[in-house]
Amino acid sequence: MEPLQPLQQFLPQVWFFILGLFLFLYVLLDGFDLGVGILSLTASSEERRSILMTSLGNVWDANETWLILMGGSLFGAFPLAYATILNALYLPAVIMVVGLILRAVSFEFRENADSKLVWNIAFGVGSFLAALGQGFALGSVFEGIKVDEAGHFAGGIWDWLTWRSVIVALTLIQGYVLIGSTYLILKTTGELQKTHYKTATIATWTTLVGALFITISTPLISEQARTQLFTAPLIYIFALIPVFGLLLVGLLLRSLSRREESTPLIYTFLVFALSFIGLGFVIFPNIIPPSITIYQAAAAPSSLVFMLTFIGFLIPVVLSYNIYNYVVFRGKIVDET
């Protein structure tokens, strides 16, 4: 293979970072959406559930849109990865899409229905399915996708289902429940808030167990992760991530037991960010682990430059108006019915 020109190296790296950012924002934002959705299954009364739903009303459309941004940009920047990964993950992707449709539509129907039971269940189940599909997808990308030399999918339709991807999926669901609970702590008061201090504490522990398992088992199982992570300079970063992770989990648990209102959400965000950085290091420079790199899967440099010109400068704008949206609707939700 010819040596890569600096530009051919730099552009795919930039796009890897941008896509990582989109995915991270999606996981954070739709993460609490889906988490609140899953928690709504356990809500003890219609009043409580309606507060949960209200907390999402003005933000869920935009949060879900990050996924569409991710999909479109992946298609443009790494067409091969878009094609191969989705081809390989057909069933988990269908489960996710079905779940997302189910929850979105139930959300709107519920507002208009007299008997809300069916739509309540559909909303919770849809949220759960969406998280499950995403967890399986994440798990199997982590495990590696079987491809031929051209980078086309060469595996079977059930490749995504392994005992490790099951654990990744369950952990992601726990993570979403955690972030959903801490979001509700911020947005609610009284009994409802108290409930979610409890669920947040439980979810912290269950997420921690899953995350520890994934962190320990990845280098044990994956040859690539071992060579990647246990050589300098990455070994230092890799060594620091679990340390910081545990520290943050400690702070999170402390803030929960002190009944702080906004810090739990912030710590949860940081835990997610840290896991994401770790994940990025394990996968980079591949985009279809274990063998196809971002350089092989990238679109032509001219495409990447063209996309960067138009999408790149819009990212701060998009972030600003999303933040503005949250600022406008800051404060507690109060049920007045």
Add this chain to the structure above:
Amino acid sequence: MPEFFSDTVALSRIQFALTAIFHMLWPVLTTGMAIYLVVIEGLWLKTRNLDYYHHARFWSKLYVLNFGIGVASGLPMAFQFGLNWAPFSESVGDFFGTVLGFEGTMAFMLEASFLGIMLFGWDRVPPIVHWISTILVAFGANLSTFWILSANSWLQTPAGGTFVNGKFVVEDYFKAIANPFMVNSFLHMFFATLETSLFVIGGISAWYIINQRQTDFFSRSLKVVLAIAIAIAPLQIFIGHLSAEQVYHYQPAKLAAMEAQWETVPAGQSADWSLVALPNDKAERNEWEVKIPGALSYLLELKPKLDQPVQGLKEWAPQNRPHMVGLIYYSFRIMVAIGLFLAGLMGTSVIQWLRGKLSANTISQQKWLMSAWVFAAPLGYIAVETGWIVRCVGRQPWIVYGELRTVDSASHLPAGEVLFSLLGLTSMYVVFFIAALYFGSRIIRRGPNLELPAPRTITQREINIQPAQHERDRRPVEAQQ
């Protein structure tokens, strides 16, 4: 039939058609209605007439119902290219994917973010900021139309690069975006969404007028609809005509299918326009048909005799031309008929308006006219769907016209897997379609809430009485209505 169930390409095509047809139903209303909401909210800000405010609130209830389903049904669209059409995605991703990325970042995100303020922010932001949010929602929605139509037009008339070893290499992005079909296709769709939603709003308003419910209130929305639609209904016919002429030049095989024209009409002769026919794909002829002599030459070139030949379907080998000629032929005729009917209804209504027959106390006597509006409410949807059928079934067997075949573009998935997702999506869509009709008609039957006070008035009163409560979130009240 068992052969069909094991055909991955056919199943993938059906799934794409199904998801596209279902998805189309929702944004077609919201993109157009967003513009209507901008106008109605502008009128509220200018006149401070509470009726306009209540209109904005009432129609946005229908808006949000449609928007939610639109977002959800758009997700399979965003992922389907990779799921079911992996070779296609890889081949044209450099351009096609880029445009889809633009659509998400520039357009869709804008719409989805400001939607929150538009729906729930009445009491939280100053009126002008609210109006700007509504404008941004409308702008985002229509910018989406632009990007999607640019991408689809590129599939019809690829430009701006070349295919090298089956992979599209872009040379000029702007040329690819501004491909030959782009301008007319975008305008045709832009007007289609606007016209569809205006006739939905007008039809619902007419239903209230017929039932003598809030006649005064709804004659107002009907007139706003009329005022916007005066120019649009005829203009749409004109742009549609231009689009058909482009098809004649760029995609003659599609035109032949639209006209069920099997034999070539050479230059220098006059071509008949077929009014009704029974095309037979296998026998390569029409079983019977009714023709208007010479009309096609006038439609295409405004001349009694053609300058260029109208090529018949037999000019192409069966594997190089569209099939399901009957579907394409009738879809086209249904679309055109609806376009003409809507323009006629528009014209009649404007005449009645000018004659003073639409004033608040006389409008409910216009029984026939109002019934025609109610009848017209769903027609726009049918025209849009049939138009897309002509556009996309008519370009077969190509996925990228003249360059990449549909057969070569499907992912090599086991047929059972596609069948599984197809059945899952179909059953879900059937349930949601029925439920959406039920809840939509429920919103309409309940009618507007005319008691709703103007925004930012309650909060002020409460500050005076109960200072501690001024930060309360008022959304649940509305969510419960």
